Amino acid sequence: DTGVSQNPRHKITKRGQNVTFRCDPISEHNRLYWYRQTLGQGPEFLTYFQNEAQLEKSRLLSDRFSAERPKGSFSTLEIQRTEQGDSAMYLCASSSTGGSSYNEQFFGPGTRLTVL
Amino acid sequence: AQRVTQPEKLLSVFKGAPVELKCNYSYSGSPELFWYVQYSRQRLQLLLRHISRESIKGFTADLNKGETSFHLKKPFAQEEDSAMYYCALSGLGSQGNLIFGKGTKLSVKP
Numbered sequence: 001d002t003g004v005s006q007n008p009r010h011k012i013t014k015r016g017q018n019v020t021f022r023c024d025p026i027s028e029h030n031r032l033y034w035y036r037q038t039l040g041q042g043p044e045f046l047t048y049f050q051n052e053a054q055l056e057k058s059r060l061l062s063d064r065f066s067a068e069r070p071k072g073s074f075s076t077l078e079i080q081r082t083e084q085g086d087s088a089m090y091l092c093a094s095s096s097t098g099g100s101s102y103n104e105q106f107f108g109p110g111t112r113l114t115v116l
Numbered sequence: 117a118q119r120v121t122q123p124e125k126l127l128s129v130f131k132g133a134p135v136e137l138k139c140n141y142s143y144s145g146s147p148e149l150f151w152y153v154q155y156s157r158q159r160l161q162l163l164l165r166h167i168s169r170e171s172i173k174g175f176t177a178d179l180n181k182g183e184t185s186f187h188l189k190k191p192f193a194q195e196e197d198s199a200m201y202y203c204a205l206s207g208l209g210s211q212g213n214l215i216f217g218k219g220t221k222l223s224v225k226p
Contacts, residue, residue, distance in 0.1 A: 003159075033213060042120075042202050042216030043160070056213060091160070095212060103148075103212045107160040 002026060004108035006092050012114045013082055020078045021111045025094030032075050033105060034067055035091040036060065043091055049075060050097075082115045089113075118143050120203050122217035129193050130225050137188040137220050139177075139203030147205045149179055149186040150214065154200040163188075163201070173197070193224045 005024045013019050025032050030051050035043035046065070048056045051072040061067075064082075069075040079086055089112050093105040119142040129135050141147060151163040164172045166179040166186060177188045186203060200221050204214040 031212060035214075040125075040218065042204070042218050043214070045213040045215065048213050103206075104162050104165070105212065105214065106162075109159045 004092055004094050004106050006090075006108040006111050008111060009109060010112050010114075012116065014116050015084060016081055018078065018080045019082060019113065020076055021090055021092075021113075023075045023077070023092030023094075023108060025074070025092070026096075026106055027073075029094035029096045029106070030072070031095045031097065032069055033093040033095075034075070034077050035093065037089040037091060037110070038087075046077075079113075082113075084115045087113055087115045118205070118215050120205055120215055120217035122201075122203055122220050124220045125218070126221045126223065128223045128225065131195055132192050135190050135193045135197070135222065135224075137201050137203075137222065139186045139188065139217060141184050141186065141203075141205050143184075143205055143207070145207050147207060149177070150204045150206075151175070151177055151186075151188050152202045152204055152216075154202070156199070160202070193222075195224045195226055198222055198224045 007022045032049045034046040037043045045058050046061050047067050049069040052069050064080045067077045089110045091110045092108040095105045121140045149166045152160050153163045154160045175190045177186050179186050200219050202219045203217045206212050206214050
């Protein structure tokens, strides 16, 4: 499967715990995005990487959230001291800055987080 | 403010009927508009983008800058078109992060 993959697909945690999600983009894509989607809403942008550099962060990304893309390949999103309001689907997408699919974002299946 | 508005949460039509999913946007610069679709139990995928001017699965969308709209149309709906549809925008030449609408659920009845 050459698409974007995300792990885990589901995560249930207790309030106050830390969680980490992983995203593996399409291998030749240099851009990687994280979005959050809550029930009844469209995806909301969280942060964006070009290669290993984190170039933009949304105001939605509180200090409890941190994202990395250490070698410009996979990315991790960590949420510290989770709150019930963090319950959502976390989506990862990747895109290329060249070729016929320029800037077309390919989405992963998402990680559904439930904070009890 | 940068915003995408999809006024209908749910649109229900019969097979063979025309369908129009509305999308209006607010953006200060030059936007690039997209329609994404999510079929049941599948991931979000691009349906079409305004700069490519393609017709995908019989769907078309025209960017109307005067009315700041990018409505999605299909002359004859099929049952397999039933899905969640999201309109989205990014800035032309920007880094590409997307601003999504809340989505419209299309239900095509037999």
